[in-house]
Amino acid sequence: MNQARLFLHLHSAELSTQLLCAEQAKGFVLCQSELSQPWVEQLQASQADLALIEYHQAEAEQYQLLQQTELLSSTEFIFVSQGVPDPALDQLMRKGACYHFRQPLDLPVLLDVLQDFKQQFSSAAVKPKPLCSELDQFGLLVGSSPQMLQLYRTLRKVAPSKSNxxxxxxxxxxxxxxxxxxxxxxxxxxxxxxxxxxxxxxxxxxxxxxxxxxxxxxxxxxxxxxxxxxxxxxxxxxxxxxxxxxxxxxxxxxxxxxxxxxxxxxxxxxxxxxxxxxxxxxxxxxxxxxxxxxxxxxxxxxxxxxxxxxSLRQRQGDIAGLARHFLAYCNSREQQHKALSTQAEQAILRYDWPGNVRELKHAIERAFILADNELKTEHLFPAAVAAGATVPELPVMPLEQLEKVAILAALERNQGNKTDTAQQLGISIKTLYNKLEKYQQAS
The missing domain is CATH 3.40.50.300 (P-loop containing nucleotide triphosphate hydrolases)
Structure with missing residues (x-):
């Protein structure tokens, strides 16, 4: 059986050495790029099954060229970046199911992924098309917690099938x-x-x-x-x-x-x-x-x-990282350099996030608008602070009550617009009306 081909385009000599010495890379035919030459052309010539690319913004034209080729549909990709938000790399994530690891790189995780690919190439007759801060990414999903890394691996395995x-x-x-x-x-x-x-x-x-x-x-x-x-x-x-x-x-x-x-x-x-x-x-x-x-x-x-x-509660290792990830994108979009205060980050970690990632994202975006240079606790939880509540105590209530608080807060933010509220909460208009009616009957 032919060995799978792994194309490496790495600017870091240390990372290159670590990979070349790794046991997980020994099952591949390795093809290293010449850094002085355009790497997309080299990748096309290599006929590689998997490409590991260390992302550099200075090579932006290469990423644009990549989208004009058939490589995204014929080759698996793993990108490694410094975590700086970049529209070109985001576009690649939307074009295909690629892995995206951000620095500081967790080398054992990267090697586990290489091992997965090696087993896939050696045992599967049909290989799936891959897709798409400090958090790793797979396709449109972001996170580095064990739960998310397991989800990425599961998605890669089920994607090639036709199962519902x-x-x-x-x-x-x-x-x-x-x-x-x-x-x-x-x-x-x-x-x-x-x-x-x-x-x-x-x-x-x-x-x-x-x-x-x-x-x-x-x-x-x-x-x-x-x-x-x-x-x-x-x-x-x-x-x-x-x-x-x-x-x-x-x-x-x-x-x-x-x-x-x-x-x-x-x-x-x-x-x-x-x-x-x-x-x-x-x-x-x-x-x-x-x-x-x-x-x-x-x-x-x-x-x-x-x-x-x-749920976000089950992804404890991702909560602060996601907050910084969303903030980085806000800064990049608005050309700002705002930061999270230490107290705000601690409050984020203490809060239970009943609305999950969507609630965290909206909280960061709202706080970004309210804050001058530093996102503080009162920017993230303005209603709670105004009412004199302490953020750590917000989750300490029955789950049904937390749901009610989240729904009523979203309805207030949207000035009573039930359609927008339902969309933000990820529920149907019918479900929202049923819950509001239930709250009214209980009052």
């Missing part, structure tokens, strides 16, 4: 980013990725949104309409908040998954459902089944590969 995937995780944990990264890591990355929030659809229009309709099929159908199954043809269809879909439509979706066919509303023609279905829920699927919200047979059809996304 059910992503389970709390609101704000990044389920759509996981789905998008799964798509970018698959062989269908060049095909459409279409996302639809099942909880935001009116029951009258679910069939039309899923399967499309023909002109004149019902009142208001003034023209033919493509449903999401047609829009995502050849690619990935992401069904978010699947447990919020009405049971009647769950039956129809199950039939499509079983037969691979569907019929647009008002049409006599049957269409093929040529998509990979990835669904997500912020509920416990078994509890949703017990509550009569989720059909058990649809669950088993969708959950050919269930995937659990860790």
């Amino acid at each position: 995937v059910l992503i389970i995780g709390e609101s704000g944990a990044g389920k759509e980013l996981v789905a998008n990264t799964l798509h970018l890591a698959s062989a269908q990355a060049h095909q459409p990725f279409v996302a639809i929030n099942c909880g935001a659809l009116s029951p009258e229009l679910v069939d039309s949104e899923l399967f499309g309709h023909v002109k004149g099929s019902f009142t208001g159908a003034l023209r033919d309409h493509q449903g999401v199954f047609a829009q995502a043809k050849g690619g990935t269809l992401f069904l978010d908040e699947i447990t919020e879909m009405p049971l009647e439509q769950q039956v129809k979706l199950l039939r499509v998954l079983e037969t691979g066919e569907y019929r647009p509303v008002g049409s006599n023609k049957t269409e093929l459902a040529e998509v990979r279905v990835v669904a997500a829920t912020n509920r416990d699927p078994q509890q949703a089944i017990a509550d009569g919200m989720f059909r058990e047979d649809l669950y088993f059809r969708l959950a050919q590969f269930p995937l659990q996304v860790p």
Whole structure:
């Protein structure tokens, strides 16, 4: 069996020496670039299976050239950078499922990834297309905690398959980013990725949104309409908040998954459902089944590969790093040099973040606007500070009460706009109304 080829473009002599001496690199045919020559041309000539690139902003034209080649779809990539936000590198992460390790580099983790690739190349007939501060990155996901590194490895393994995937995780944990990264890591990355929030659809229009309709099929159908199954043809269809879909439509979706066919509303023609279905829920699927919200047979059809996304509370090693990561991007976008105060960083670590990564990101962006040169605790938690509460005590309450606090705070930030509030919280309008009604009845 032919050995896999590893292309190295490294500016650091120390890193180059460490890799060349590593046992994990010995299973590859190694090709080192000439630093004085454009590395993209060398990579094309090397016909490498995997490329390890030490990112330098001075080589920006090379990264632009890379996007114009077929290399992103034919070669696996690992980038190593200093962590300075850079639009060119961000664009590469969106174009393909690449690993991105930031300095200071955790060499054992990098070597583990090399070992994974080596086993993949030696045992798999079909290899997946890879994608896409101090935190490591895989595709659109950022984090260096053991939970996230395990998630990256799992995504790489399931991406080449055609199995349906059910992503389970709390609101704000990044389920759509996981789905998008799964798509970018698959062989269908060049095909459409279409996302639809099942909880935001009116029951009258679910069939039309899923399967499309023909002109004149019902009142208001003034023209033919493509449903999401047609829009995502050849690619990935992401069904978010699947447990919020009405049971009647769950039956129809199950039939499509079983037969691979569907019929647009008002049409006599049957269409093929040529998509990979990835669904997500912020509920416990078994509890949703017990509550009569989720059909058990649809669950088993969708959950050919269930995937659990860790909450931010379970990613303790990532919380401060994510805060600095979001702040770095704010600074880069606004050409500022703002920093987190020591007290603010400690408050971030003490807080429970019921809204997960989304809440942390919004908190940093809001604090960035409020702060002059330094982000302080009062910028991150203005409502709590104004009320005289201590940030460390905010999480010490029942989970249901924390959810209520998060919802009411988001509603206040959006000046009562329920649509924006539901979108920020990652829940449907229907779910938001139900919870607000419940709070009103309890008061």
